[in-house]
Amino acid sequence: xxxxxxxxxxxxxxxxxxxxxxxxxxxxxxxxxxxxxxxxxxxxxxxxxxxxxxxxxxxxxxxxxxxxxxxxxxxxxxxxxxxxxxxxxxxxxxxxxxxxxxxxxxxxxxxxxxxxxxxxxxxxxxxxxxxxxxxxxxxxxxxxxxxxxxxxxxxxxxxxxxxxxxxxxxxxxxxxxxxxxxxxxxxxxxxxxxxxxxxxxxxxxxxxxxxxxxxxxxxxxxxxxxxxxxxxxxxxxxxxxxxxxxxxxxxxxxxxxxxxxxxxxxxxxxxxxxxxxxxxxxxxxxxxxxxxxxxxxxxxxxxxxxxxxxxxxxxxxxxxxxxxxxxxxxxxxxxxxxxxxxxxxxxxxxxxxxxxxxxxxxxxxxxxxxxxxxxxxxxxxxxxx
Numbered sequence: 001x002x003x004x005x006x007x008x009x010x011x012x013x014x015x016x017x018x019x020x021x022x023x024x025x026x027x028x029x030x031x032x033x034x035x036x037x038x039x040x041x042x043x044x045x046x047x048x049x050x051x052x053x054x055x056x057x058x059x060x061x062x063x064x065x066x067x068x069x070x071x072x073x074x075x076x077x078x079x080x081x082x083x084x085x086x087x088x089x090x091x092x093x094x095x096x097x098x099x100x101x102x103x104x105x106x107x108x109x110x111x112x113x114x115x116x117x118x119x120x121x122x123x124x125x126x127x128x129x130x131x132x133x134x135x136x137x138x139x140x141x142x143x144x145x146x147x148x149x150x151x152x153x154x155x156x157x158x159x160x161x162x163x164x165x166x167x168x169x170x171x172x173x174x175x176x177x178x179x180x181x182x183x184x185x186x187x188x189x190x191x192x193x194x195x196x197x198x199x200x201x202x203x204x205x206x207x208x209x210x211x212x213x214x215x216x217x218x219x220x221x222x223x224x225x226x227x228x229x230x231x232x233x234x235x236x237x238x239x240x241x242x243x244x245x246x247x248x249x250x251x252x253x254x255x256x257x258x259x260x261x262x263x264x265x266x267x268x269x270x271x272x273x274x275x276x277x278x279x280x281x282x283x284x285x286x287x288x289x290x291x292x293x294x295x296x297x298x299x300x301x302x303x304x305x306x307x308x309x310x311x312x313x314x315x316x317x318x319x320x321x322x323x324x325x326x327x328x329x330x331x332x333x334x335x336x337x338x339x340x341x342x343x344x345x346x347x348x349x350x351x352x353x354x355x356x357x358x359x360x361x362x363x364x365x366x367x368x369x370x371x372x373x374x375x376x377x378x379x380x381x382x383x384x385x
Contacts, residue, residue, distance in 0.1 A: 004028040010038070014046060015081055017054045047382055055081055056091040057375045063092050064362045067346060095378045096358035101187045101199040103377060104365040108208055114182050115213055118175045127176045127324055128184075128214035130237070131332025132226045134167040135340040137190060140350040163350045168360060169196045172335040173209070176326060186335050186367050188360045190353050193225040200233055211236070219329045221245045222307055241314035243327040247272065249304045257290065257297040278316045284309055339363045 006026040013022050025040035047053050058079070062071040072085040118126040144161040170188030174181050185208065187199055203209065209216070216237040220226045222245060230237060250271055254264035274282050287305045292298035308315065317327045343363060344356060351359070365374045 002032075004030055012041075013050070014052050015050050015055055016052045017058060017079065017081075019080075042383075045379070045383075047379075051081075051083070051087070051091075053375065053379055053382075055079075055083075056095070059083055059088050060091050060095050060362065060375075061366075061371070063088050064343065064359060064366060066343075067349070092362065093355070093358055095375060096362050099358070099361040099365070099374065101185075101202055102206055104187065104361055104368055104370050104374060105185045105203065105206075105208060106368055106370060108206070108210075110369075111184055111208055112210060112213075114175060114184060115210065118177060118182060119213070122177075124324065125213060125215050127326075128209070128216050129174050129176050129181075129326065129331055130171060130216065130218045130230075130234070131174075131329050131335070132169075132171045132196070132218075132220050132229075133329065133332045133336060134169045135188070135336035136165045137168045137340060137344050137356055138350050139164050139166045139190065139353055139356060142352065145352070166190050166353070168340050168344075168356070169193065170332075170335065170339070170360075171196065171200060172332045173203075174331055175214075176331075177324075181331060183367055183369075186339060186364045188335070188339050188364060189357045190360075191357075193229070197229040197233075200229060204233055215325075217325045219326055219331075221329065222311055224310075238320070238323075238325055239314045240320055240325060240327055241311040242329040243317055244329070246275070246308070246315065249307050253287075253297070253300045253304045256300050257293055259293075275315050276318045278319060280308060280312045280315050284312070335367075339367060 006028060008027065009024050010027050011022065011024045013020055015021075023040070023044070023046070025038050027036060027038060029036045045053075047056070051059075059071070059075050062075050065071070066074070068085040068088050072083055072088050075088070076082055115126060115128075140163050141161050168188050168190045169192070170186065172183075173185040174183050176182075185203065189195070189199075191199075211234075216234055217240060218230050218234065218237045219240045219242055220230075221242050227239070230239065247268070250268050251264075254268045258264040258267060271283055271286070274280075284305060287301055287308075290301055292301055320327055339360065340363075343359060344351060362371070362374065365371045
């Protein structure tokens with residue numbers, strides 16, 4: 001509560017997207033323990049360091065689309081701002097630090113607006129799709145970070161560690177009609193099923209899904225852990241077993257049971273027709289009556305019967321199509337491709353789990369339309385510190 005005398009003016013040069021800016025501002029110091037402060041820096045919202053937030057945001061947008069070194073070269077060429085690839089990596093880490101599913105998800109009002117636009121002029125409520133699946137990501141162990149004896153710098157040496165493919169589990173929520181799909185929320189991380197269930201719980205408890213205004217539909221493969229979370233969180237949702245995973249099981253049975261390809265194709269098409277007509281009981285009975293030609297065929301038939309029996313209430317494909325529901329999980333498969341595969345599955349790329357999750361979080365923010373909000377969160381965090 002006291003006035004502080006201004007110390008001599010201190011100059012500073014910062015780099016922005018409009019070029020370098022030279023700033024001269026007074027310095028104040030509080031001897032009571034508050035420390036030194038530059039009020040003009042706070043008024044101009046200048047970030048620590050030479051590169052300002054507009055530069056950091058633009059650089060991070062390029063880094064989430066392409067490898068760091070390529071992004072660094074292209075950014076320097078297009079903007080004239082020199083930036084090292086390691087510095088670019090730091091910007092991505094700082095912006096993505098501590099991001100959760102609610103940080104990258106659109107607001108309740110934005111989701112409600114999309115639903116209202118989709119429902120305009122329609123008799124039935126729009127279909128809201130939830131897809132859950134996983135995509136494998138090449139990872140390296142945390143021990144690769146350790147500095148080797150005699151090294152001046154800490155760099156991972158490929159010869160001293162072995163990579164591992166780990167599953168990035170994720171979900172996607174999107175609206176669907178006859179002409180298009182509207183993206184709402186995607187969230188992918190290298191995580192276990194409990195963590196993914198916790199993220200879905202956060203989405204529901206935050207009230208982001210107005211279930212009374214949509215027809216919620218879940219389309220997934222036959223993984224038991226997925227349906228366990230769906231039963232506990234969305235018991236009233238329409239549940240659909242992915243049609244194309246079902247076809248894979250039937251084609252495998254036909255391939256090992258029938259010697260003639262024509263017979264195999266005929267059986268698969270007839271069986272899929274029965275499933276489409278809701279005759280799953282006929283299909284299960286037919287599988288039980290089949291006389292397997294080999295042990296391999298017997299195993300395939302048993303696996304197919306168990307798979308269909310466990311999901312018999314999720315295979316009424318004809319009825320689902322007439323109701324406007326999808327029967328395939330293409331929406332989540334494309335999310336796996338554009339969010340995970342395009343950026344993380346590069347030739348020779350091996351990711352630390354922390355770095356991969358930060359990259360996935362920023363890519364989810366991009367496709368959710370919340371990338372600007374993520375950087376505003378980063379800006380607020382800088383102000384507090």
